[in-house]
Amino acid sequence: MADRSKPLYLAKSVKELEQILSVNSTSPLIPTKLIDCYLSANLAWLQDDHELAFLLYGHVINYSHSRRIENVDKILSEKQILEVKERIATLKIILEIRYKSIECLEIMDSIDNTINECNTINEDNTIDEFNTINEYNTVQLNNFPPKYNEFSIICWFSKYGKIRNVCFNVEGERGFGYVEFEMPSSAFEAATMENGRKHYGRHITVQRKKEMTPSNNELNTIHLDNLSPKCNKNFIEDLFSKYGKIKKIRFDIDVERGYALIEFELRSSAYNAVSEENGKLYDGHNIIAELAVADRELSCLLTSVKISDCNADCLLNDKSGHKIDKQNVFKKSTDMHVNNVIKNTELTKEDNLSIRKTGENFGE
Numbered sequence: 001m002a003d004r005s006k007p008l009y010l011a012k013s014v015k016e017l018e019q020i021l022s023v024n025s026t027s028p029l030i031p032t033k034l035i036d037c038y039l040s041a042n043l044a045w046l047q048d049d050h051e052l053a054f055l056l057y058g059h060v061i062n063y064s065h066s067r068r069i070e071n072v073d074k075i076l077s078e079k080q081i082l083e084v085k086e087r088i089a090t091l092k093i094i095l096e097i098r099y100k101s102i103e104c105l106e107i108m109d110s111i112d113n114t115i116n117e118c119n120t121i122n123e124d125n126t127i128d129e130f131n132t133i134n135e136y137n138t139v140q141l142n143n144f145p146p147k148y149n150e151f152s153i154i155c156w157f158s159k160y161g162k163i164r165n166v167c168f169n170v171e172g173e174r175g176f177g178y179v180e181f182e183m184p185s186s187a188f189e190a191a192t193m194e195n196g197r198k199h200y201g202r203h204i205t206v207q208r209k210k211e212m213t214p215s216n217n218e219l220n221t222i223h224l225d226n227l228s229p230k231c232n233k234n235f236i237e238d239l240f241s242k243y244g245k246i247k248k249i250r251f252d253i254d255v256e257r258g259y260a261l262i263e264f265e266l267r268s269s270a271y272n273a274v275s276e277e278n279g280k281l282y283d284g285h286n287i288i289a290e291l292a293v294a295d296r297e298l299s300c301l302l303t304s305v306k307i308s309d310c311n312a313d314c315l316l317n318d319k320s321g322h323k324i325d326k327q328n329v330f331k332k333s334t335d336m337h338v339n340n341v342i343k344n345t346e347l348t349k350e351d352n353l354s355i356r357k358t359g360e361n362f363g364e
Helices: 014-023 034-046 048-064 076-121 127-129 151-159 185-193 233-243 267-275 295-303 312-317 349-363
Strands: 139-146 164-171 174-181 205-208 221-227 246-253 259-264 287-292
Touching: 014 048, 014 076, 034 076, 048 076, 076 151, 076 164, 139 185, 151 164, 151 174, 151 185, 151 205, 164 233, 174 185, 174 205, 185 205, 185 221, 221 267, 233 259, 233 267, 259 267, 259 295, 267 287
Parallel strands: none
Antiparallel strands: 139 174, 139 205, 164 174, 221 259, 221 287, 246 259
């Protein structure tokens, strides 16, 4: 069945339409009498002119609340007023969907235009430059449900930043492709938040095509997983602000659990948050807190080794007497040894004899 809805012509969003409603009470589109406004609204409703119907029904409610109009109940019954309110709520949902669809179509048109521009420059031997993917700004997609297409991928990933290019194909029972963003930070956030999440019974893969030297923002960021679905952004901010000033929070949630990225102003705040919060129980969920990039081994170190007189601030600023041996940290070392340096060691026979002798002397 063909869509009978009239094209959207008054605004670009519901918010903009509500602003028109609040300031434009003298528009020639709006009848000055309550009953005329109500009848015009019903006509717009029947003609699927959603924007005009939304405005007219909104003015009906405004007229009904106005003290200047007496005996409103004699013009419109309580049942009619209730019906108007229900239609306003319905129209708001319809318009939000239509505005969002137009926004996504504009993104796709922009991508198509970019591709067409690239194709037209083939004779100048510059097409390779335009078709070359910026690998630092790109995430690779794999194991996606076959029901997805390029349009749904654009709608999904556009929340992380402006998209430059999308390629998505379905082969058999899996979808795969890539998304190229304008900024590397968008690729970083998309990969960190989406990789491994479950969609329609399968765990999707979203990975950066090529890693780059982490920026300060990325090094100051932690990734949270297995949050309770009841969590919200305010809860996360209240919980983690005690570790330092927070610059940015990105939060997402699905049926089973929540995910988040928290960017701190200082790297020590990120390390302290990982050290203290990883594995803690909140609302029946043991949250997973880890550094978002780079020192995964250091993240494990912070969450498994408790140094009584040292925290992340001390380690980072060399104020504790303990130092991080980077070379050994990357070998997943977690043991303390002489000279207050964290190293990976094994006890020699002489060490065992010395320990045994110490124990015997202590027993005496």
